[in-house]
Amino acid sequence: MASDQRFVLSDGVQVRGEVFGLLFYNYRGPRLYFVPTRTLIDSGFFNGRRTVGDLAAGIHARHGWPLSWIEERILSLLARLEAQGLVHGQCVC
Numbered sequence: 001m002a003s004d005q006r007f008v009l010s011d012g013v014q015v016r017g018e019v020f021g022l023l024f025y026n027y028r029g030p031r032l033y034f035v036p037t038r039t040l041i042d043s044g045f046f047n048g049r050r051t052v053g054d055l056a057a058g059i060h061a062r063h064g065w066p067l068s069w070i071e072e073r074i075l076s077l078l079a080r081l082e083a084q085g086l087v088h089g090q091c092v093c
Contacts, residue, residue, distance in 0.1 A: 003053035003071050005089040007078055009046045013086050017043045024086050033086060039063070040074055051092055052078070 009015060012027040021037035039062075045055055056070040081087045 002091075003056065003075070004051050004092045006048045006051050006092060007046055007082075007087045007089050008048040010085055010088055015043045015046055015086075024081070026084075026086060028085075033081075033084065035077070035081070037077065040070070041077065046087060048090060 010026075014025045014027075016023050016025075018034075020034065022035045022041065022043055024033040024035060025031075026033070040059065041055065052071065052074055056067055056074060059065065059070050060067045078087065078089070082089060
């Protein structure tokens with residue numbers, strides 16, 4: 001998984017922002033997934049317009065946290081979401 005990927009929701013999955021982070025609803029289950037993303041990822045990220053690198057750069061600009069730390073956290077979270085079948089990555093070629 002690389003920082004030049006974009007992510008979109010899988011078919012049958014919806015997401016909404018909550019105080020703790022994100023709530024994913026999978027219609028294939030139905031299953032609810034509570035994901036404590038806090039300020040790392042917003043629900044709009046999954047429209048496929050921004051890359052992981054874009055997201056990380058924005059967070060870095062707002063908070064000043066180390067870019068490598070931000071990308072590591074985001075990519076780890078996205079890998080878990082992808083393993084659950086909630087999202088899938090698209091390479092920006």
